[in-house]
Amino acid sequence: MNHPEARTIVFLDRDGTLNPDPGYIPSLDQFQFFPDTVSALKSLNDREYAFVIVTNQSGVARGKIKPTDLDDIHRFIEDQFKTEGIPLLGVYVCPHHPDDGCRCRKPEISLFEQAVKDHSINLDRSYIIGDSEADIKAGKALSMKTILVRTGNGRLTAKKLAEAMVESDFLGDNLTECIEFIMRDRSSA
Numbered sequence: 646m647n648h649p650e651a652r653t654i655v656f657l658d659r660d661g662t663l664n665p666d667p668g669y670i671p672s673l674d675q676f677q678f679f680p681d682t683v684s685a686l687k688s689l690n691d692r693e694y695a696f697v698i699v700t701n702q703s704g705v706a707r708g709k710i711k712p713t714d715l716d717d718i719h720r721f722i723e724d725q726f727k728t729e730g731i732p733l734l735g736v737y738v739c740p741h742h743p744d745d746g747c748r749c750r751k752p753e754i755s756l757f758e759q760a761v762k763d764h765s766i767n768l769d770r771s772y773i774i775g776d777s778e779a780d781i782k783a784g785k786a787l788s789m790k791t792i793l794v795r796t797g798n799g800r801l802t803a804k805k806l807a808e809a810m811v812e813s814d815f816l817g818d819n820l821t822e823c824i825e826f827i828m829r830d831r832s833s834a
Contacts, residue, residue: 652693654766657702658775661711661797673717685820686731697734705740752782790814792823
C-alpha cells in the first residue's frame with residue numbers, strides 16, 4: 646500500500662476545513678474558502694508536498710445537492726488550486742448517505758486507498774487535516790499524522806475526542822497553524 650519513493654501528501658477534508666460549513670452547500674455561488682485557505686496551502690508550494698481532498702457529501706444522497714452542482718464546486722476548487730500553483734492530486738468524494746454502509750464514507754478508508762493506488766502515496770509520510778472525528782479516525786486507521794482544525798465542527802470534535810480519550814497529533818485554530826505544524830514536523834524528521 647505504501648510507496649517509498651512518493652512525496653509527502655496532505656489529505657484535506659473540505660467543509661469546515663477549507664471552507665465554512667453551513668450544513669450543505671448546494672451550489673457554487675454558496676461556496677467560499679476560509680480567508681487563510683489559499684495562503685496557508687501555498688506556503689507548502691516550495692516543498693515536496695501535494696494535496697488530496699477527501700470529502701463526505703451525503704447531501705447528494707439526501708437530494709440536497711445535485712451531482713452536477715457538486716462537480717461545479719470541485720472544478721472551481723481544482724481551478725483555484727491550479728491558478729495559485731497549489732499541487733492538488735485529486736478530489737475524492739463519498740456521495741452516500743451515512744446509513745448506506747458504504748466503504749468510502751469517512752472514517753472508512755476506501756477513498757484513501759484509491760488515492761494511494763492512483764498517485765503512489767506513502768501514507769507513513771502523509772498527514773490528514775480535518776474538523777471531524779471521522780477525519781481523525783480515518784487518519785489513525787491509515788497510520789497518518791492527524792491534525793484537527795478548530796474551524797467548522799473542530800471545537801466540538803476536540804471535546805468529543807477528549808471524552809473518548811482519542812488524541813490527534815496536533816490541534817490548530819486554523820489551517821495556517823495546521824500547515825505550520827506540518828512544516829515544523831517534517832523539518833525535524
